[in-house]
Amino acid sequence: MTRRLIVRRSPIHGNGVYAAVDIPAHTVLIRYKGRLITHAQADRLYDDGADTGHTFLFTLNDKYIVDANVGGNSARWINHSCAPNCHAYIEEVDGARKDKVIIETRRAIKAGEELTYNYGIVLDVPHTPKMKKLWACRCGAKRCTGTILQPKGSAR
Numbered sequence: 001m002t003r004r005l006i007v008r009r010s011p012i013h014g015n016g017v018y019a020a021v022d023i024p025a026h027t028v029l030i031r032y033k034g035r036l037i038t039h040a041q042a043d044r045l046y047d048d049g050a051d052t053g054h055t056f057l058f059t060l061n062d063k064y065i066v067d068a069n070v071g072g073n074s075a076r077w078i079n080h081s082c083a084p085n086c087h088a089y090i091e092e093v094d095g096a097r098k099d100k101v102i103i104e105t106r107r108a109i110k111a112g113e114e115l116t117y118n119y120g121i122v123l124d125v126p127h128t129p130k131m132k133k134l135w136a137c138r139c140g141a142k143r144c145t146g147t148i149l150q151p152k153g154s155a156r
């Protein structure tokens with residue numbers, strides 16, 4: 001993949017992805033890759049996912065989820081932030097199977113900055129204090145909500 005991105009340990013969580021060079025606003029950085037699985041498969045495979053607070057799953061559309069546990073690229077290391085400098089969007093192609101998750105910069109990013117986007121995660125289960133803690137956010141933004149989980153009913 002491109003030399004614009006570097007993967008290394010992050011103070012937010014685990015590995016993070018950093019800009020190797022200055023990157024202008026609205027630049028397409030990387031596609032979030034992985035195998036395609038259905039929502040039902042995801043539930044079967046990662047039944048405990050809601051209890052770990054970690055995920056390499058990205059909801060592609062009503063049918064499919066991108067599972068970066070298999071065939072994932074460095075996009076899976078991009079951390080969540082409450083004040084992200086990137087955003088992820090779905091590029092719709094003919095047929096749900098071909099849709100793509102694309103990560104793009106929201107603003108100009110300086111070399112050395114960690115790249116982040118809002119995961120937009122809303123769980124089917126109640127967002128109890130325990131769940132919010134499991135999905136704790138340590139992005140360090142001034143307006144950090146303390147959790148990766150987004151308010152229920154919030155649009156992505």
Ligand SMILES: [Zn+2]
Nearest residue numbers: 082137139144
């Ligand atoms: Zn945060």
